[in-house]
Amino acid sequence: MAGIKDVAARAGVSVATVSRVLNGHSGVRDDTRSRVLSAMAELRYRPNAVARSLRTDQTRTLGLIISDVLNPFFTELARAVEDAARSRGYSVVIGNADEQLALQDHHVRTLSDRRIDGLLVSPADGDSAVLREAVRSGIPMVFVDRWIDGLDVPVVRADGREAVRDLVAHLYALGHQRLAIITGPVATTTSNERVDAFRSALCEHGLPLPAPYIGQGDFRTASGRRVTSDFFGLPEPPEAIFATDNLMALGVMDELRRRGLRVPDDMALAAFDDIAWFPHTDPPVTAIAQPTAELGHRAVAALTDLVEGRSADSVTLSAHLIPRRSCGEDERSRR
Amino acid sequence: MAGIKDVAARAGVSVATVSRVLNGHSGVRDDTRSRVLSAMAELRYRPNAVARSLRTDQTRTLGLIISDVLNPFFTELARAVEDAARSRGYSVVIGNADEQLALQDHHVRTLSDRRIDGLLVSPADGDSAVLREAVRSGIPMVFVDRWIDGLDVPVVRADGREAVRDLVAHLYALGHQRLAIITGPVATTTSNERVDAFRSALCEHGLPLPAPYIGQGDFRTASGRRVTSDFFGLPEPPEAIFATDNLMALGVMDELRRRGLRVPDDMALAAFDDIAWFPHTDPPVTAIAQPTAELGHRAVAALTDLVEGRSADSVTLSAHLIPRRSCGEDERSRR
DNA sequence: ATACTCGATGTAATCGATTCCACGCGTGCA
DNA sequence: TGCACGCGTGGAATCGATTACATCGAGTAT
Incomplete structure (x- = not known):
C-alpha cells in the first residue's frame, strides 16, 4: 500500500x-x-492511522466498556455514544464485559495498550485493581450509568429514586402489599440505589421488605428465572416483583410462563429500563424509563472535554415511571 | 508512561x-x-500496541460492520463474533452502519485506515465503491448474513428458504390466503432471498403474490409501521403479514395496536429472526430462527483463516420455523 | 595454540507518519 | 548595495516497538 x-x-x-x-x-x-x-x-x-497515532500520541478513538451487549439498554447507550463520538471525529471501540470483572479488566487493559484517548465505563460488580490503576495512570475516563465510589471520575447517570417511589406508590394503590425485588450484582451502584429507594418507599407506606423478598440477581435473564423460582419456594410468596433490569424481567416472565402463571393476576411485575417490546408483551409491562440516548451524548461530551484538556462535571438526569398493565389495572392504565 | x-x-x-x-x-x-x-x-x-502494530504491520484487531446495533439479531451476532475473536487473541471493533451506505463507507474507510487485520461485513443496501475498493486492496474480508454478488469474498450465512416454505405451509394450513410480505432494502440479499422463497412457496399453493402485497421496508421499525398502514389502505388488505426481520415485526405490532386490532384474529403475523421476547408478546410470535451464534463463530473462523494466510470457504447453515400463536392456532401450537 | 561454533546480547535500521529547524530566494527598506 | 524578513520547501529527528546483523567470550575440535 x-x-x-x-x-x-x-x-x-x-x-x-x-x-x-x-x-x-x-x-x-x-x-x-x-x-x-x-x-x-x-x-x-x-x-496510515497507526503511524500517525504513534507520532501524535492520539488515536481519536474512545473506548466504551459496557456490562452486557445483549441488554437493549446498553446497546441503545452504545449507539448514542457512537453517534455522539462520530460527530466529534472520534471512533469508538466497544468492549463487552458480560458482567464479569475479568473480562472488564481484559478490556481496559487491551484498550489502554491500544492507547485510546479516553474511556467510558459502566463498571461491573466489584472493585477492579486494573480500573483503579487505569485512572491513576491518567487516562481520561468517565463512568456512565454505574460508577465506583471513591474514584475521582465524573459520572453520567440517571437517578431512579423518584421513579422507584412512584412505582411503589403505583403498586400500593393497586393493592399489593407483599413486594419483592430482584437486585443486580451486589456492588453495582445502580442496583443498590434501586434497592434502597425501593426499601424506603416501602417504608413510607408502612410496608416491610423482608430479606427473602430481596432476591440476589445479576442483571441477566437466567437469574430472573432462578430468583422467581426461589420466591415461589417461600412460605408466603410475594404478590409483585420489581426486576431491576429488563433482562431479569424477561427471566421472571419465562419462569412464570413455565409455571403456567399469569401477570398480573398471579404475580405483578415491573422492570427498570423500558424497551421497545414492553408495550407488546402479554401483558404490557410497566417500566421505569431512562433517558438513554441523552446519557450517551452527555457521557461523550464529558469524556471529550477531558480528552481535549477541558474539565468535566458529573451529570445526573432522571428516570420516570411508565405504567402499563403488568401490575394490575388502575384508572391510569385502563382504557 | x-x-x-x-x-x-x-x-x-x-x-x-x-x-x-x-x-x-x-x-x-x-x-x-x-x-x-x-x-x-x-x-x-x-x-505500546500502536508502535508494535506499526512495526509488525498487524493489529490483532478485526472489524465488524453491522447494519443496525439496535437489532437483537446483530447484537447477538456481534457478541458471538467478539467471543470467538477474543479466544483467538483478536479484539473486534464494531461499526454500526445503521442501514446507510454512507455510514458503512465511513466505517470501512476508518477501519482500513486503522489497519485492522480483517473485516467482517454484513453489507447495507446498494453497491459500495468503497467496499469494492477495500476488497481490491486485499484486506481479508468475509461477509456475514448478507453479501454482495460478484465479489470474491467468502459468505457465512443461513439459508432461510426452507424455513420460509414451512412458514407459508403453516399459514396456508391455518386458512390464510392473502399473504403479504414486508421486505428489507431492495438490494439486500437476505431480503431478496426471503421474498423469492415466499413467492415461490405461495406459488406452490396456487396463491398469488400481488405487487401491493409486497411492502417495501428497510429492516427498521418505522418501516414496519408505515407498510402495515399502507396495507390497510388497500381495497382488500392481506390476512397475514410476514415481516422479514424482527424490528419490522415490532413496527407491525405498533401499528396494529394503534388501530386497536388484534393478532392473529385481525391480522396474522410472522417474523424472520427469533428473539427472546417473542414467546412473551401478545400473542407469542411465530418466527424463523437463525443459528446466530454459530454464524458469528464460523465467520470469525473463516476470517482468521484468511488473515493468517490460510484459505476460507463460504458456509451456509440453515434456519428453522418456530410456530407460536401469531398466525392462529393449529394442532402444533395449541395447548 | 588456532580456528571455529554457538549462545547471549547489543547496535542500528525500520515501520509511516509529524514537525522542528534550516535553507534559498525574492522583496522591501535603509 | 546590503540586510532583514517571510514564504515555500526540504532534511532529519522522532514516536516505541521489532529484528537482521554484528559482536564477544567461552567452549571445543584439530
Whole structure:
C-alpha cells in the first residue's frame, strides 16, 4: 500500500510537504498542493492511522466498556455514544464485559495498550485493581450509568429514586402489599440505589421488605428465572416483583410462563429500563424509563472535554415511571 | 508512561533483549529474563500496541460492520463474533452502519485506515465503491448474513428458504390466503432471498403474490409501521403479514395496536429472526430462527483463516420455523 | 595454540507518519 | 548595495516497538 513517501516521490516534493497538505496546514503553494493532491488520488493513498497515532500520541478513538451487549439498554447507550463520538471525529471501540470483572479488566487493559484517548465505563460488580490503576495512570475516563465510589471520575447517570417511589406508590394503590425485588450484582451502584429507594418507599407506606423478598440477581435473564423460582419456594410468596433490569424481567416472565402463571393476576411485575417490546408483551409491562440516548451524548461530551484538556462535571438526569398493565389495572392504565 | 527504553535502562540491558522477553523468544538467559521482568513490573510497563502494530504491520484487531446495533439479531451476532475473536487473541471493533451506505463507507474507510487485520461485513443496501475498493486492496474480508454478488469474498450465512416454505405451509394450513410480505432494502440479499422463497412457496399453493402485497421496508421499525398502514389502505388488505426481520415485526405490532386490532384474529403475523421476547408478546410470535451464534463463530473462523494466510470457504447453515400463536392456532401450537 | 561454533546480547535500521529547524530566494527598506 | 524578513520547501529527528546483523567470550575440535 502506498505510503507518504510514494506520494512525495510522485508529486516531486518532500514528505514534509505531503504531510502539510494532508493536515491542511497553510503555507503550501496552490499548485504544489494540487500536485500533491493528484498524486494522492492516483496512488489511492490513505494515511496510515497507526503511524500517525504513534507520532501524535492520539488515536481519536474512545473506548466504551459496557456490562452486557445483549441488554437493549446498553446497546441503545452504545449507539448514542457512537453517534455522539462520530460527530466529534472520534471512533469508538466497544468492549463487552458480560458482567464479569475479568473480562472488564481484559478490556481496559487491551484498550489502554491500544492507547485510546479516553474511556467510558459502566463498571461491573466489584472493585477492579486494573480500573483503579487505569485512572491513576491518567487516562481520561468517565463512568456512565454505574460508577465506583471513591474514584475521582465524573459520572453520567440517571437517578431512579423518584421513579422507584412512584412505582411503589403505583403498586400500593393497586393493592399489593407483599413486594419483592430482584437486585443486580451486589456492588453495582445502580442496583443498590434501586434497592434502597425501593426499601424506603416501602417504608413510607408502612410496608416491610423482608430479606427473602430481596432476591440476589445479576442483571441477566437466567437469574430472573432462578430468583422467581426461589420466591415461589417461600412460605408466603410475594404478590409483585420489581426486576431491576429488563433482562431479569424477561427471566421472571419465562419462569412464570413455565409455571403456567399469569401477570398480573398471579404475580405483578415491573422492570427498570423500558424497551421497545414492553408495550407488546402479554401483558404490557410497566417500566421505569431512562433517558438513554441523552446519557450517551452527555457521557461523550464529558469524556471529550477531558480528552481535549477541558474539565468535566458529573451529570445526573432522571428516570420516570411508565405504567402499563403488568401490575394490575388502575384508572391510569385502563382504557 | 514508561517505554521499552526505560525498562532496558532499569534492567541494564538493551531494548532488543527487552523485546525478546516481551515476545517470549528463546535465547535469553534466565537471570537476564527475570531482571527484565522485574524492571517491567516496577515501572508498570505496558507495551505500546500502536508502535508494535506499526512495526509488525498487524493489529490483532478485526472489524465488524453491522447494519443496525439496535437489532437483537446483530447484537447477538456481534457478541458471538467478539467471543470467538477474543479466544483467538483478536479484539473486534464494531461499526454500526445503521442501514446507510454512507455510514458503512465511513466505517470501512476508518477501519482500513486503522489497519485492522480483517473485516467482517454484513453489507447495507446498494453497491459500495468503497467496499469494492477495500476488497481490491486485499484486506481479508468475509461477509456475514448478507453479501454482495460478484465479489470474491467468502459468505457465512443461513439459508432461510426452507424455513420460509414451512412458514407459508403453516399459514396456508391455518386458512390464510392473502399473504403479504414486508421486505428489507431492495438490494439486500437476505431480503431478496426471503421474498423469492415466499413467492415461490405461495406459488406452490396456487396463491398469488400481488405487487401491493409486497411492502417495501428497510429492516427498521418505522418501516414496519408505515407498510402495515399502507396495507390497510388497500381495497382488500392481506390476512397475514410476514415481516422479514424482527424490528419490522415490532413496527407491525405498533401499528396494529394503534388501530386497536388484534393478532392473529385481525391480522396474522410472522417474523424472520427469533428473539427472546417473542414467546412473551401478545400473542407469542411465530418466527424463523437463525443459528446466530454459530454464524458469528464460523465467520470469525473463516476470517482468521484468511488473515493468517490460510484459505476460507463460504458456509451456509440453515434456519428453522418456530410456530407460536401469531398466525392462529393449529394442532402444533395449541395447548 | 588456532580456528571455529554457538549462545547471549547489543547496535542500528525500520515501520509511516509529524514537525522542528534550516535553507534559498525574492522583496522591501535603509 | 546590503540586510532583514517571510514564504515555500526540504532534511532529519522522532514516536516505541521489532529484528537482521554484528559482536564477544567461552567452549571445543584439530
